[in-house]
Amino acid sequence: xxxxxxxxxxxxxxxxxxxxxxxxxxxxxxxxxxxxxxxxxxxxxxxxxxxxxxxxxxxxxxxxxxxxxxxxxxxxxxxxxxxxxxxxxxxxxxxxxxxxxxxxxxxxxxxxxxxxxxxxxxxxxxxxxxxxxxxxxxxxxxxxxxxxxxxxxxxxxxxxxxxxxxxxxxxxxxxxxxxxxxxxxxxxxxxxxxxxxxxxxxxxxxxxxxxxxxxxxxxxxxxxxxxxxxxxxxxxxxxxxx
Amino acid sequence: xxxxxxxxxxxxxxxxxxxxxxxxxxxxxxxxxxxxxxxxxxxxxxxxxxxxxxxxxxxxxxxxxxxxxxxxxxxxxxxxxxxxxxxxxxxxxxxxxxxxxxxxxxxxxxxxxxxxxxxxxxxxxxxxxxxxxxxxxxxxxxxxxxxxxxxxxxxxx
Numbered sequence: 001x002x003x004x005x006x007x008x009x010x011x012x013x014x015x016x017x018x019x020x021x022x023x024x025x026x027x028x029x030x031x032x033x034x035x036x037x038x039x040x041x042x043x044x045x046x047x048x049x050x051x052x053x054x055x056x057x058x059x060x061x062x063x064x065x066x067x068x069x070x071x072x073x074x075x076x077x078x079x080x081x082x083x084x085x086x087x088x089x090x091x092x093x094x095x096x097x098x099x100x101x102x103x104x105x106x107x108x109x110x111x112x113x114x115x116x117x118x119x120x121x122x123x124x125x126x127x128x129x130x131x132x133x134x135x136x137x138x139x140x141x142x143x144x145x146x147x148x149x150x151x152x153x154x155x156x157x158x159x160x161x162x163x164x165x166x167x168x169x170x171x172x173x174x175x176x177x178x179x180x181x182x183x184x185x186x187x188x189x190x191x192x193x194x195x196x197x198x199x200x201x202x203x204x205x206x207x208x209x210x211x212x213x214x215x216x217x218x219x220x221x222x223x224x225x226x227x228x229x230x231x232x233x234x235x236x237x238x239x240x241x242x
Numbered sequence: 243x244x245x246x247x248x249x250x251x252x253x254x255x256x257x258x259x260x261x262x263x264x265x266x267x268x269x270x271x272x273x274x275x276x277x278x279x280x281x282x283x284x285x286x287x288x289x290x291x292x293x294x295x296x297x298x299x300x301x302x303x304x305x306x307x308x309x310x311x312x313x314x315x316x317x318x319x320x321x322x323x324x325x326x327x328x329x330x331x332x333x334x335x336x337x338x339x340x341x342x343x344x345x346x347x348x349x350x351x352x353x354x355x356x357x358x359x360x361x362x363x364x365x366x367x368x369x370x371x372x373x374x375x376x377x378x379x380x381x382x383x384x385x386x387x388x389x390x391x392x393x394x395x396x397x398x399x
Contacts, residue, residue, distance in 0.1 A: 030373035030383070037375040044293025048323070122324035126293060129326055129399060137374060 009049035010080035071234035083166035099138035146200025168210025272331025355398035361386035
């Protein structure tokens with residue numbers, strides 16, 4: 001149960017840190033604001049999950065907090081999927097990853113909303129309203145860039161080729177997930193994603209080997225660098241506060 | 243013995259303004275869900291607007307300050323997530339104040355976000371969306387096609 005919550009929190013936090021790299025560097029002002037607004041939602045959701053995880057973990061003492069979970073865990077303790085830790089790449093890559101992730105989040109949270117655990121259900125219900133905006137925004141961009149100029153199309157196709165091997169992990173059940181549910185999610189996700197990619201004139205790569213490991217703590221070389229930057233302050237000055 | 247009473251606390255809460263949109267109070271926004279008494283404590287239940295809204299921590303602090311300043315010390319602030327906050331809880335008075343401040347208020351038609359009803363400057367209905375994301379999580383950016391003024395729209399949520 002705790003790993004389930006940490007996986008949800010870590011996915012959001014790591015993608016948030018990656019997207020945050022666009023702050024002040026977006027292609028135009030409005031889209032810079034859009035991606036950072038989305039990122040703020042991801043951070044807010046991550047905080048709710050971490051707060052809940054820490055209450056579940058503090059059985060005997062109060063040694064866990066949302067901050068300790070975000071800033072004091074090592075690479076191997078993070079349970080996020082590999083897709084969210086990949087470097088931000090170009091704008092097309094960032095957009096496509098956000099779309100894949102938001103669409104996945106929407107389907108998963110639609111199930112969590114009916115969870116018997118009322119805290120899980122409430123966080124999912126609240127997040128879904130925000131995720132709907134994220135899907136709308138990112139899908140419009142996938143369409144505009146995929147079916148855009150020759151150059152934007154080429155960059156989007158490259159982004160799809162690079163990202164696709166990391167999409168499988170979302171649907172390969174970890175020890176905190178249910179295999180049947182993962183299979184159902186995969187079918188539902190493909191039903192949403194495939195028509196949009198087709199409309200955007202993009203081709204899904206075939207016979208792809210799917211990368212895994214993130215959900216059991218085995219990460220790409222990129223996560224360590226990301227954590228080094230994100231955790232620096234709390235590691236150097238433990239318990240520092242604003 | 244409890245200092246203060248629920249009615250008094252509600253009045254005090256109605257004096258606290260949103261840090262980002264200072265014309266609205268937290269009661270106009272529907273952030274305060276319930277105030278009640280339990281085991282010699284006043285429980286003040288608030289609900290976050292958007293999960294990542296940085297104003298929420300500040301609002302919590304302002305409630306604390308306001309009540310302490312007024313001699314009320316025996317209270318606890320609780321965050322409730324469900325039912326999720328919606329702009330449907332915004333008061334009519336709040337909507338009016340928003341428009342006067344230059345922000346178009348949330349506008350629903352058939353239960354769907356219909357965009358701003360009119361430009362808050364010249365009241366023309368002829369407006370165009372510039373960006374779905376604006377200066378804060380809760381707003382979108384529009385422009386009036388008649389007076390050409392850009393303006394914020396408080397999105398339905």
